Structure formats: structure tokens, C-alpha cells
Amino acid sequence: MANTPDVESTLISKDPFQETSPLPQPVFNDPKHHIKIFQGDCLEILAAIPEDSVDLIFADPPYFLSNGGITCHAGRMVSVNKGQWDRSRGADANHEFNRAWLAACQRVLKPNGSIWVSGTSHAIHSVGFAMQQLEFKLLNDISWVKPNPPPNLSCRYFTHATETLIWAAKNKKSRHTFNYKLMKEINRGKQMKSVWEILPPDRAEKRFGKHPTQKPVALLERVLLAASNQGDLVLDPFMGSGTTAIAALRLRRLFLGVDRDLGFLHLAVARFFGETCCVSVAVAAFHFDLDLRTTFVDRSGKQADCSMMTFASKLVHRERKYFFVGMHQREIIYSVVAPSIEEAWKSFQASRQSKEQVLSIIKTETEIYLAQ
Ligand SMILES: C[S@@+](CC[C@H](N)C(=O)[O-])C[C@H]1O[C@@H](n2cnc3c(N)ncnc32)[C@H](O)[C@@H]1O
Numbered sequence: 001m002a003n004t005p006d007v008e009s010t011l012i013s014k015d016p017f018q019e020t021s022p023l024p025q026p027v028f029n030d031p032k033h034h035i036k037i038f039q040g041d042c043l044e045i046l047a048a049i050p051e052d053s054v055d056l057i058f059a060d061p062p063y064f065l066s067n068g069g070i071t072c073h074a075g076r077m078v079s080v081n082k083g084q085w086d087r088s089r090g091a092d093a094n095h096e097f098n099r100a101w102l103a104a105c106q107r108v109l110k111p112n113g114s115i116w117v118s119g120t121s122h123a124i125h126s127v128g129f130a131m132q133q134l135e136f137k138l139l140n141d142i143s144w145v146k147p148n149p150p151p152n153l154s155c156r157y158f159t160h161a162t163e164t165l166i167w168a169a170k171n172k173k174s175r176h177t178f179n180y181k182l183m184k185e186i187n188r189g190k191q192m193k194s195v196w197e198i199l200p201p202d203r204a205e206k207r208f209g210k211h212p213t214q215k216p217v218a219l220l221e222r223v224l225l226a227a228s229n230q231g232d233l234v235l236d237p238f239m240g241s242g243t244t245a246i247a248a249l250r251l252r253r254l255f256l257g258v259d260r261d262l263g264f265l266h267l268a269v270a271r272f273f274g275e276t277c278c279v280s281v282a283v284a285a286f287h288f289d290l291d292l293r294t295t296f297v298d299r300s301g302k303q304a305d306c307s308m309m310t311f312a313s314k315l316v317h318r319e320r321k322y323f324f325v326g327m328h329q330r331e332i333i334y335s336v337v338a339p340s341i342e343e344a345w346k347s348f349q350a351s352r353q354s355k356e357q358v359l360s361i362i363k364t365e366t367e368i369y370l371a372q
Contacts, residue, residue, distance in 0.1 A: 023048045027262070028269050030359060032330055034254035035245055035272065039265055042237035042258045046104035054108045054256070055177070055232035057115040058223055058244045060215060061098065064088040065122040083212065085260065091126075098123065099130040101237060106134055108235070109170040112177065114139065116223050118165045118215065128166055136168035139176065144219060145197045167227065177227050186225070196222065201243075208270040211241035220247035228253055242268025249275055277325070279364060313369040320365050324348055327359040 023045065028037040038045045062085055088094055105115055115136070117127050131138060142165040149161040169176040183192035201216045220243050228234060230252045236244035239257035241264055248255035249272065259265050322344035324334040334351055338344040341361065349355070 027265055028272075029327075030272070031328060032359075033249055033276065035249060036256045037239070037242075037245070037265060037268065038256075038258045039260065039262055040258065041260055042101055043104055045258045046101070046108060046237060049108045049235075049256070051107050052110050053233065054235045055110055055113050056224065056228040056234045056253075057105050057109060057113070058220065058234065058236050059101070059105065059115065059117045059238055060213065060236075060240065061101065061117065061119065061123060061127070061238050062086045063120055063122045063213065064094050065120065083261075086213075088122075094123065095126045095130065098126045099133065102127070102130050102136075103134055105235075105237065106136065106170055111170060111173070112175050114167060114169045114174070114176045114227050116165050116167050116227070118144070118163055118219075120160070120163055124164045124166065131166065131168050135171055137170070137172050137174055137176075139167045139169055139178075140194050141166050143195045145195060146200055147197055148199075165223070177229065177232075179226055179229075183226055186222075192226075198222070208274055209241075209267045211264055211267060214241045215243045217243055217246050217250075220244050221251065224248060224251050224253060239268060240264050242271050246271055246275060273360065277360075277362065279362065312372045314372050315367060316370050317368040318366070320363060323362040323364070324353075324358050325360045325362060327357050329357075330359075333357060 024038060024040065026036045027039045028035070030036075065086060065088070089097070102115075102117075109115065117124070117131075119127060128138070128141075144163045144165060146161055146163075149159050152159045184190065186192065196219070198216055198219050201214050205217060206214065224234060224244075224247050231254065233254045233256065234244060234248045236255070236257045239245060239259045240261075242257065245255050245257050245268060247253075257268070259268070319337055320339060321335060321337050322341065323332045325331075326333040334348050334353060336344050336347045338347060341363070344361065348358075
């Protein structure tokens, strides 16, 4: 992406005399990979983004379904409670909210830009109606089919096995991007239909923690591949655990995301580092008894228990080391052995480098136990 402008200059170049209030400080900014994340209400952040500046929006808004209902999770009956953010405020207020954020998204879309909104029956009809009221150009509604949906416990409905994605262009005049040939190629030479069978996120996608309504990266990759190009600016106003950011990063789109919940944003940033940073660990021992457990048992039947705590051992060394990763220069710009992050920061500041140069800090912790 050597010649790709960053998110900031893309935004500023659109309207240098913008009357909108300036964007607040992002909670995360990676100029190298063109990822910018803001914490706050999407209505406020969208109001600060210049008009006609975004190529593609993916929005996965509140479902408004966390109102004491039940569902089935891992074979058990559990109450539907995704969080306060998902509570219904009544049909009229929910619709007003949908209309407000959709209007704000329409303003920031480029003339040929398009928006995708995902949801279930609780919110998607209101979203579709609001889009008609705002005169978006409706392009498709995609049925995302989940191959293994949870069973319907009440046995009074069909099993809910789909979510809908509405795809719409900014207005009737828009000439939206559609990578038709690529979609046909992905679909083994046949025209891609509006029914997409994609598995929900697997364990690996949730290894940094869970978001209650996390979307699979494969779904977002399909959306971005279909309706945007490398170097385009993608916006997600309800980014949650950052699935859209991961797809944008992998497919070399610029990304700007918003969520109100700092906990979800921490998860998104952890997922981002899971994609861009790898710490490799190697252990070598010399003149060492290879079977630390010394008691001889047959372990072939079960998974080996690697815990050193199962036999007498002693902690002989502990070390915490902090590595400061550069914001622009993607290298370790400083490292220090310190007992805590606060001490590491003090030491970094004493080195007279500016904190603006730091993208992130990686902590490695080494504990060495020896069998006694
Ligand atoms: C359905 S989830 C999005 C999940 C996301 N697609 C993912 O893959 O992780 C909706 C998100 O919107 C956030 N949210 C709700 N109301 C908001 C608002 N007014 N402004 C910004 N974020 C909001 C919630 O915190 C929640 O994380």
C-alpha cells in the first residue's frame, strides 16, 4: 500500500474547509495499516466526518432483541441478553435511531459509495424502511445462511437460520462498485447468488475474547471484495470486536471504526495485533532430563498434561520485558526489563523519545521452573 493515502489525508482532502467539528482523538491509530478507531456514539463521530468521503460502509447495528427472551446456547436454554446496548426502546424510538444513523452514513458516503447493513427481523425491516424514506438505492438483500443454527426451543417457530444483509447505494444516481467478475470467480465460474452460506466465527476468531454478536471474517471479506477496491475507505459505525477492521486490513482497504464500548474496542485491538504481530518462543535445554515428570505412567490415552505444577518444581527466574513498537517505523524502538508497565513507561520517557512515536507495547513474561 505504498502509494495509498492514509485515512486522515483521505478525509481532509475531501473537504479542507469542512464545517463539521474536528474528529476527536482516536483510541487507536495505525497510520501504516491505515486503521483508525474512535470510541463514542456513532452519531457524534459521523457528524465530524466530512461529507462524501467514504467508499463503503458496513453496519451491524443493535438488534434490539435483548428483552428477556430465551435462546439455546451450547445445548442449554439461556436468556437473550447481549448487553444494555441491545435493549429495545420501543418500535418508534428504535426506528428513529435507525433513521438518524442511516442519514448520517448517507451524508458521509461518496456519491458512488454503498452501504451494507446486517440484522435479523427485530431491526432489519425498520432499516429497510428508513432506507426507502431516505431514498437510498436498494441493490440487494442477501440471506446469510448459518449451516448449524441453534435449535428452536419453543417448537413454535421455524429454526432461525438466516440473517439479512441489505446492500444499498447512496442514492438513485449512484454508480456503485460491484466486482462482478471476482464474485463469479469465487463462485467457481457461476454468477454469485444472493444466498450466502457462511459458517459463524470459529474458536480461532474468538481466541482473544468474545463479542456476543461477532460476525465471521469470511462474511466481511465477501462484502469488501464485492463492493470495494484496494485503497478504498471503509467505515463501520458499530464495529464491536472489529471484524470489519480485520477484513479491511487483510484486503488492504483503509478503515475507520466506531464503538461506544471500550471493552469491545480492546478486543478489536487485540484481534488487530493478532493479525500483525507474532511473538515466537523457543526453549532450549542442555544436559537436561527430558522427562520432567519422573513418575512413569502411560499417557498415551489422554492429552498430555503439560502443567509444570503437577510435580515438585521451583521458580528459579522471572522476567518481564517490555518492547515498544514504533508507530511509523515498524520496529522495536525501545525495550526494557521492568517489573510493571508503569515502570517501563518511566524508563521509556527517561530515554527522551516521544510517546507519539509508540504504536503499542508488547510484554513478554518468562518464568523458568526447574524440577527439584
Ligand atoms: C451487533 S454489534 C456489532 C458486532 C460486530 N459486527 C462484530 O463483528 O463484532 C453492535 C455494536 O454497536 C455498539 N453500539 C451500540 N450503540 C452504539 C452507538 N450509538 N454508537 C456506537 N456504537 C454503538 C455496541 O457496543 C456493539 O458492540
